[in-house]
Amino acid sequence: MNHPILLNGSILSQQKNEELKKILSNYPTLSLATILVGDDKASHIYVQAKIKACQSVGINPVPIFLSKDTTEQELLEQIELLNNDPAIDGILVQLPLPKHLDSYKVLESINPKKDVDCFHPFNMGNLSTGISNFAPATSTGIMMLLDSIKDQWSLESKNVVVVGASNIVGKPTAMLLLQKEATITIAHKKTKNLKELCLTADLIIVAVGKANLITKDMVKKGAVVIDVGMNRIQTEQGTKLVGDVDFENVKDLTFAITPVPKGVGPMTISALLHNLYFLYQHYHTKNNNDLR
Numbered sequence: 001m002n003h004p005i006l007l008n009g010s011i012l013s014q015q016k017n018e019e020l021k022k023i024l025s026n027y028p029t030l031s032l033a034t035i036l037v038g039d040d041k042a043s044h045i046y047v048q049a050k051i052k053a054c055q056s057v058g059i060n061p062v063p064i065f066l067s068k069d070t071t072e073q074e075l076l077e078q079i080e081l082l083n084n085d086p087a088i089d090g091i092l093v094q095l096p097l098p099k100h101l102d103s104y105k106v107l108e109s110i111n112p113k114k115d116v117d118c119f120h121p122f123n124m125g126n127l128s129t130g131i132s133n134f135a136p137a138t139s140t141g142i143m144m145l146l147d148s149i150k151d152q153w154s155l156e157s158k159n160v161v162v163v164g165a166s167n168i169v170g171k172p173t174a175m176l177l178l179q180k181e182a183t184i185t186i187a188h189k190k191t192k193n194l195k196e197l198c199l200t201a202d203l204i205i206v207a208v209g210k211a212n213l214i215t216k217d218m219v220k221k222g223a224v225v226i227d228v229g230m231n232r233i234q235t236e237q238g239t240k241l242v243g244d245v246d247f248e249n250v251k252d253l254t255f256a257i258t259p260v261p262k263g264v265g266p267m268t269i270s271a272l273l274h275n276l277y278f279l280y281q282h283y284h285t286k287n288n289n290d291l292r
């Protein structure tokens with residue numbers, strides 16, 4: 001069998017960012033507000049990466065750092081200020097929030113027209129009904145990766161198993177795939193016979209957070225495998241970032257596969273920037289109140 005196609009998100013995201021930078025140069029500078037509550041180290045790293053990515057394409061980042069004991073009322077007031085500020089095009093609240101804050105309530109308070117993460121129930125609803133393909137960034141990033149091989153491999157009528165049913169990855173990804181007329185099964189922690197299900201899949205997308213969950217006995221020859229998982233494991237050489245797929249042993253079975261790192265991760269950030277442009281195009285340049 002031929003070597004698998006390595007779906008390199010580092011390279012593709014750079015291409016996508018360059019394309020976006022060119023497009024954005026025709027418009028007034030867009031501004032993205034990022035709200036980070038507390039001192040979680042990983043969240044700080046993610047937010048910094050998003051700020052840097054904004055700058056690389058000519059988006060103006062507006063970082064807002066709030067102390068870990070910010071009250072829900074204070075956070076909601078901050079969001080309301082940004083909702084009403086015409087200089088702000090998108091608002092992102094970095095998750096997870098400290099435990100005393102209700103994430104659902106906070107995300108619901110963001111104006112859907114500025115909901116760059118697409119976590120607001122209104123935007124998720126439009127995605128579910130198929131009215132819109134505006135989706136959370138990881139899901140959009142996955143579609144960009146699949147689109148990069150569309151000349152050799154099409155989604156239409158394929159059997160897809162999405163392993164992981166979270167609101168931020170599994171469910172919205174399944175909705176986008178359904179829009180492409182694939183047949184979707186969503187597996188989760190109570191799913192029985194995960195191996196048998198995966199063996200029926202032309203495409204496996206896994207977003208769970210368990211290293212080596214998907215092993216070579218679970219993958220059909222010629223399948224496409226997208227690994228969203230991010231797990232830090234201890235090795236003799238120190239800590240290492242790995243996905244949910246046993247990449248070394250699975251890769252030769254596949255038609256195409258994402259590595260971890262340099263697979264879905266960089267695409268997520270690129271897709272976030274594209275999401276900001278989508279919001280601008282849809283809700284500002286159309287000059288109407290159509291939220292779709």
Ligand code: NAD
Nearest residue numbers: 138164165166169188189207208209228229230264265268
């Ligand atoms: P989550 O914890 O919200 O959801 C995990 C899902 O996996 C749940 O639906 C759960 O039912 C399911 N699950 C748990 N154990 C399972 C099992 N044994 N078999 C099948 N399903 C099982 O997680 P999340 O926020 O969706 O993130 C999942 C992983 O993706 C994490 O490793 C996270 O770090 C990573 N992630 C990566 C990116 C990226 O850009 N690369 C973005 C978001 C999340």
